[in-house]
Amino acid sequence: MVVLGPARERREAxxxxxxxxxxxxxxxxxxLLLLLVLVFPSIAAAGMAFxxxxxxxDATWVGLxxxxxxxxxxxxxxxxxxxxxxxxxxxxxxxxxGLAIAVLLATQFRLQRLWISIIIAPYAVSxxxxxxxxxxxxxxxxxxxxxxxGLLGMERILWTVIPWHAFAVVVLLEVxxxxxxxxxxxxxxxxxxxxxxxxxxxxxxxxxxxLFRFITLPSVMPAILxxxxxxxxxxxxxxxxxxxxxxxxxxxSTDLLSIYxxxxxxxxxxxxxxxxxxxxxxxxTAILASYYxxxxxxxxxxxxx
Amino acid sequence: MLGRRAxxxxxxxxxxxxxxxxxxxxxxxxxxxxxxxxxxxxxxPPTLIFTPIVSHYVTLFRQWPEFATxxxxxxxxxxxxxxxxxxxxxxxxxxxxxxSSRLLTWSAFGMLAVRMFPPIVITLPLYPIIRAxxxxxxxxxxxxLYSTFxxxxxxxxxxxxxxxxxxxxxxxxxxxxxxxxxxxxxIILPLSRHGIVASVVFVVVYAWKEFLFAFLFTTSAARTxxxxxxEMLGSVTGVAWGPLLAAAxxxxxxxxxxxxxxxxxxxxxxxxxxxxx
Numbered sequence: 001m002v003v004l005g006p007a008r009e010r011r012e013a014x015x016x017x018x019x020x021x022x023x024x025x026x027x028x029x030x031x032l033l034l035l036l037v038l039v040f041p042s043i044a045a046a047g048m049a050f051x052x053x054x055x056x057x058d059a060t061w062v063g064l065x066x067x068x069x070x071x072x073x074x075x076x077x078x079x080x081x082x083x084x085x086x087x088x089x090x091x092x093x094x095x096x097x098g099l100a101i102a103v104l105l106a107t108q109f110r111l112q113r114l115w116i117s118i119i120i121a122p123y124a125v126s127x128x129x130x131x132x133x134x135x136x137x138x139x140x141x142x143x144x145x146x147x148x149x150g151l152l153g154m155e156r157i158l159w160t161v162i163p164w165h166a167f168a169v170v171v172l173l174e175v176x177x178x179x180x181x182x183x184x185x186x187x188x189x190x191x192x193x194x195x196x197x198x199x200x201x202x203x204x205x206x207x208x209x210x211l212f213r214f215i216t217l218p219s220v221m222p223a224i225l226x227x228x229x230x231x232x233x234x235x236x237x238x239x240x241x242x243x244x245x246x247x248x249x250x251x252x253s254t255d256l257l258s259i260y261x262x263x264x265x266x267x268x269x270x271x272x273x274x275x276x277x278x279x280x281x282x283x284x285t286a287i288l289a290s291y292y293x294x295x296x297x298x299x300x301x302x303x304x305x
Numbered sequence: 306m307l308g309r310r311a312x313x314x315x316x317x318x319x320x321x322x323x324x325x326x327x328x329x330x331x332x333x334x335x336x337x338x339x340x341x342x343x344x345x346x347x348x349x350p351p352t353l354i355f356t357p358i359v360s361h362y363v364t365l366f367r368q369w370p371e372f373a374t375x376x377x378x379x380x381x382x383x384x385x386x387x388x389x390x391x392x393x394x395x396x397x398x399x400x401x402x403x404x405s406s407r408l409l410t411w412s413a414f415g416m417l418a419v420r421m422f423p424p425i426v427i428t429l430p431l432y433p434i435i436r437a438x439x440x441x442x443x444x445x446x447x448x449x450l451y452s453t454f455x456x457x458x459x460x461x462x463x464x465x466x467x468x469x470x471x472x473x474x475x476x477x478x479x480x481x482x483x484x485x486x487x488x489x490x491x492i493i494l495p496l497s498r499h500g501i502v503a504s505v506v507f508v509v510v511y512a513w514k515e516f517l518f519a520f521l522f523t524t525s526a527a528r529t530x531x532x533x534x535x536e537m538l539g540s541v542t543g544v545a546w547g548p549l550l551a552a553a554x555x556x557x558x559x560x561x562x563x564x565x566x567x568x569x570x571x572x573x574x575x576x577x578x579x580x581x582x
Contacts, residue, residue: 022485023409026400029393030456031412037427037453038419044430101324107317115321117565118329124564125332126514128531129553132538133331136338136546142347144334176331184575226579237423240516244535258425265429266521278426289421300414 048275098182127240163253189223339550361547398463455508466500
């Protein structure tokens, strides 16, 4: 063994200390960005829920007043009810459509890749363009759908006037925009089901729908749950499509929690009430994400020990 | 027996036709109609055969001269968000792939947990902060915001790709005297270049489409295309649909091409992002 001089020892000790720091320096930018842009503002938002504040007015502590206001506001309950209905309808429709299309495509068509490309195309459409698109198609007087309905002697879709028409239209838009996501996840899952399982089931006499019911469905259930959870979390915060299309109207029929928050915050400049609503949204999101967080904790933190 | 096969096959193709119609018809209708003369836009049934004209595009840029600027802004913000996301995610992905400690584990958990946070919540505190810092109507604000919501996913996707690069390569590069950054640049990145694409596609798509932050935090200098199109949509009266359809086409087609080009990476990123945290 070589005898090291004290200077060299010091140098090596220093570089060893540096080497230990390397991973933390590498993750510092990401963590810093998340802290500054996401975590600190979120804490600030939580704090704002306990103050009354607006433009030109100094923030004053009001305790739980904002929450009292929100929970006494019939529009909040209307928005909450709409959100619950909206999320459930939208998510299950998306899962159903995504799964149906995935199973259909799994039978393999000629030009398969072209069809898949077309199916995921709506993913490239922004909320603004989707609204523009469907406003064009559903134009009350001259649009194609209403013209066709007129020809068939049916009632026109008047989504700017009739509440449930408006609600159905925003559901349609959201489903149209997000089915590519559920399709992609479920298609990957359906394609991953082992062919041997199908063959074994066929030997046992299973046919057609039975194969789907007893082989495909159980095999892709984990993927369905993943898609379900992600879509619940993201559908719950739906804002852009609805704000641009209806701003919550007519008669509050498409008022969602996000719209209620936005209206209080950026139309009435009542930041306290908006922040109280935001806190409600965070709590619901946390509940919806709890399974994800628990899985994450189990696989990353607990099992790592 | 053969008859039944043929029936089944016909049914399959019929269902596929319905699915394709549902996905493609609205997009096709908008793009095609933007090239039709005004009086033929609402012609029923819509026809695919006509002499295309570009007058709606001319009108669009004449009536809304700022539309060109918003397109440039969208491009700047999208590229900026993509670049920043990669810049901060790649080093972190390497660290999470190659090192382990209590602190790293918890920081990764935190990183993936905050991914679920609703963006609308932070608009409230950011509104006054951005004004106080005099950052309203700048590209920087949008770049920072867009990156923040996608660095977790990007880091995790990138980590999955770096995990595939054999560690022996790290060791031999270190023996050759490479430091970590050189090792990343010369050894790791060339071998995980698909991961770079897979981890950046989602933020690119998001940045090009995003409306809420752009609507709130920009007014003119950094206004993006979705924000101004929503403005046009609000001001459209009667049947002046031509320029609007042209604007929609200009905003939509580049991203559509991009999404179709990176299709396989989307699938890869989604699988990693949804099943591994």
